[in-house]
Amino acid sequence: MALKNKTRYAILGILSIHSGTGYDIKKYCDTVISNFWNENFGHIYPVLNQLLEDGWIQTDESSSPRKKVYSITETGRQEFLRWLAEPAGYQPERSEFLLKFTFSSNLDKKAILRMLSDYRKMHCDRLDKYQLMQKDLQKGLKDVVPERELFLYAPLRLGILNTRAAIDWCDEIMMALEKSN
Amino acid sequence: MALKNKTRYAILGILSIHSGTGYDIKKYCDTVISNFWNENFGHIYPVLNQLLEDGWIQTDESSSPRKKVYSITETGRQEFLRWLAEPAGYQPERSEFLLKFTFSSNLDKKAILRMLSDYRKMHCDRLDKYQLMQKDLQKGLKDVVPERELFLYAPLRLGILNTRAAIDWCDEIMMALEKSN
DNA sequence: CTTTTCATGTAAGAAGTTACATGATTGC
DNA sequence: GCAATCATGTAACTTCTTACATGAAAAG
Incomplete structure (x- = not known):
């Protein structure tokens, strides 16, 4: 069975709080949730494009190619709620x-x-x-x-x-x- | 810079305690150190072959193609000690x-x-x-x-x-x- | 005017998971 | 004789990291 792409949901979660750029998302990870989560640019940008294609997020009107402001769509929000509802799944620890x-x-x-x-x-x-x-x-x-x-x-x-x-x-x-x- | 392949060192560590097969290594992970480590066959067997090529481990005489018993070599032990000596490196947590x-x-x-x-x-x-x-x-x-x-x-x-x-x-x-x- | 922060991305590759395939040996 | 455990591996794929490349805008 498929691996769960957690980055998709992390990004979706962050955008469910505020709209923002890829850069904003990275910053949110590094400050607010750095305690228990991390993402890097090399992963964020490609996943943002996936989410856009899937229609889970959209670019705001204020966006330019130099600064793309993303927000969650209704479909995205529903998908996110569905994910929230499923139990967190066993996470093998590695120290x-x-x-x-x-x-x-x-x-x-x-x-x-x-x-x-x-x-x-x-x-x-x-x-x-x-x-x-x-x-x-x-x-x-x-x-x-x-x-x-x-x-x-x-x-x-x-x-x-x-x-x-x-x-x-x-x-x-x-x-x-x-x-x- | 290279990523650290932790599986190499996990296997090396286990073989530094007892010689054994890939299957034994998996079992050791699932029982003795399951608390804080995990490996799966799809990773163990390829890495065993890498370690063999590098001369860090060897197959015992008792080995057959059906049951390959590996043990750590002197080179492997030194490499392992070198790894033990370096500090454990930051591990980003993800919950x-x-x-x-x-x-x-x-x-x-x-x-x-x-x-x-x-x-x-x-x-x-x-x-x-x-x-x-x-x-x-x-x-x-x-x-x-x-x-x-x-x-x-x-x-x-x-x-x-x-x-x-x-x-x-x-x-x-x-x-x-x-x-x- | 110079440094820091903001901003987006790609390419290459390492690391790890899952599913599949196969068959011997041991215990009941 | 049958089931469980032992045993090895490959292929396909996903996920994630690192390094590189570029340049605008803001702050000092």
Whole structure:
């Protein structure tokens, strides 16, 4: 069976909030939802053309070849709602860090502790970033309508909880490692 | 710049623990490290042939065309250690669930609560599975040498912490949603 | 006037999934 | 004897990333 092209729906979702250019879409990914999503130009532009051909989006009158402003069509909105309604499907996780870690049993203790403390550091930095994003959101920066606030806050909140869990995990495992043999 | 073929290193890592067939490698992925890694046959077999050509792995004498037992070579082991030493590189996260969730502000409350409770259920099931895996590990099932125990336990432990965080998050957000307007 | 940001795209290739095809061996 | 598991692979395809190329508009 077909693979699901998630980029189509990500773009559709973003355009369901505001109309905008490919560039705007990229920016939205890199700021508002960077926490749990990413897209790159090499993918966005071709998919925009697909969506246009399928009639799920359209170009606004204000568009020029230099700046194409897209908006979602009625068909697109219906298609998007259909997608929203289907359950999110199993996502196999892949952690390169854990892959490295699990095969590190032969390294010396110092090297493993460094791996863990680097990983911890990365998550501390990430936590700071998320907390800043959260503050920005609470201050009502960005043009967020109140009804959407929870829907932007919640994913960030999950990011924070997971990041904290990762930091705790690092502490726990570093402790266990230091005690061992 | 080259993309990193992670499958190469996953296979190399598995073969650094025990020699085995492509089928064994798949099984190892589906059981021992399924928590944070996955591979499929359509990728494993071609990559095994690449690794063989590169001289990073070899076929054992016991091999037949029907059952090829691979083991890591000295070159392969060195290459693997080199890879282990480099830091794990940024991994962009992508959560289809959060993508759906963040664009759900227009759905009615009931539908959103169902999304969340489905997601919660999924994580509860996952938690059960992880806790079973943890027990199996503690009982010393599988042929785990003591030095490797922590390196199998720890990734599972992170899985458990993250899963619990997700469950807590669902409770928190469902609560917030029920209170609102 | 110079740098940064805005803006659109293509080409090449890597990475990963799914479906298909085939048959031996083991356990019941 | 039959079903499940073991075992290997290919073909077609989708998805995604990286690098390259170009140039307008805004900000300093």
